[in-house]
Amino acid sequence: MILASALLFVGFLAAWQWMPALFGIPAFIIPSVGTVWDEFLRMLGHDRLVFHTAITAMQVGIGFILGVLLGIVCGFALGLSPSAEFVLSPYILALQIAPKVAFAPLFIIWFGYTVYPKILVCILIVFFPIMINVLGAVRALDPDIVRLARAFTASRVQVFWKIELPAAMPPLFAGLRIAATLAVIGVLVGELVGGNIGLGYLLAFGEGAGNTAMVFVTIILLTLIGIVLYGLVVLVEGRVLHYLPARARLAT
Numbered sequence: 549m550i551l552a553s554a555l556l557f558v559g560f561l562a563a564w565q566w567m568p569a570l571f572g573i574p575a576f577i578i579p580s581v582g583t584v585w586d587e588f589l590r591m592l593g594h595d596r597l598v599f600h601t602a603i604t605a606m607q608v609g610i611g612f613i614l615g616v617l618l619g620i621v622c623g624f625a626l627g628l629s630p631s632a633e634f635v636l637s638p639y640i641l642a643l644q645i646a647p648k649v650a651f652a653p654l655f656i657i658w659f660g661y662t663v664y665p666k667i668l669v670c671i672l673i674v675f676f677p678i679m680i681n682v683l684g685a686v687r688a689l690d691p692d693i694v695r696l697a698r699a700f701t702a703s704r705v706q707v708f709w710k711i712e713l714p715a716a717m718p719p720l721f722a723g724l725r726i727a728a729t730l731a732v733i734g735v736l737v738g739e740l741v742g743g744n745i746g747l748g749y750l751l752a753f754g755e756g757a758g759n760t761a762m763v764f765v766t767i768i769l770l771t772l773i774g775i776v777l778y779g780l781v782v783l784v785e786g787r788v789l790h791y792l793p794a795r796a797r798l799a800t
Contacts, residue, residue, distance in 0.1 A: 576760050604746040604773060608670060610670075611731055612731040615731070618675050619723070624708075626640075626683050627686025644676050648673045652741040665741075665742065669735070670738070674727040677727045685720070686716060717788060721789060728780075731777060732777070
């Protein structure tokens, strides 16, 4: 399987290198792999590419962690308190329906051209998949299991740690997989709307300069950041949910 994936990747690179010229597609539309590589090397030396990549990765990491923590807390709080869910659900639904990217200009007005608008947009985008999955897991928990634990004199804290939290783990990691793919989008939107650092800034700069190769470089690096974050989630999931078969983990 690994060999097949490697061969497919090599074939993709070969097609990218020679197919555009073969079909007469100009380099400013689809630059070749060699052109993109040359631009990558140029950006390393002249455009502080490592610095901008590190800034974007840092914002993605912070926004992802804060969004996950907030989603877990709210998911459990709403799932364990039906009255709180009844009161807050209309407002949460309205916030969920509202386009998250539309908040980026508002955050920039409030906090200026700093890292905070990017992180806040990332938090908003990450928050909902986590909260919804945790809330659904708590709702789906069989109440008879909780009653049985209480009948054996289990405290509220013990019920949470021994029953409710483990039951929410598989759906939580399913939400983490989704959130990992969305976190980069949240930061990128903030950087595109207003920012002078980060890969989003380089992406907008390359677009304004008509430098297609520069745009390709930034897209590839943004994709790599998302892949690394997704890989970390899968790695942690394998450690935490080691008692589940691999097929069952992928199905959650």
